[in-house]
Amino acid sequence: MLHSLPSGLKISISRSISTVFEQYMEKIGWDEKKYNIEDFIKQWQVYINEHASWYDKLSDDIKKDPSFHEELAAKINETIQKILSEAPTDEQMKTIENLQRKHNNKDSYSCKMEAKFLINSLKSKTK
Structure with a gap:
């Protein structure tokens, strides 16, 4: 069902997952011990209801369909895994080292998004 949606809609869904994941991880300071998938999902649900224009484009039938929610859960896991496996850039690593x-x-940091968070955090200490 998710795969049958228009390409732009699927991209918007992926972006919203990435956006909220970044916001959530910043909120918990990228502390893996504080990570809670249920808290992340709650934050994502608020985001899609209040800020995601793609959500209004889905029919009520799709929104209620259990298979859509299963596919969406798989997409969330896939997107998070992709984020966590994206290596920091050389520039990020040099900046962090300095x-x-x-x-x-x-x-320590392990992915590009976490490196971005760490750089911003360290730069804010400089100010």
């Missing part, structure tokens, strides 16, 4: 040296800090 900022950590400056702040006598040694935080």
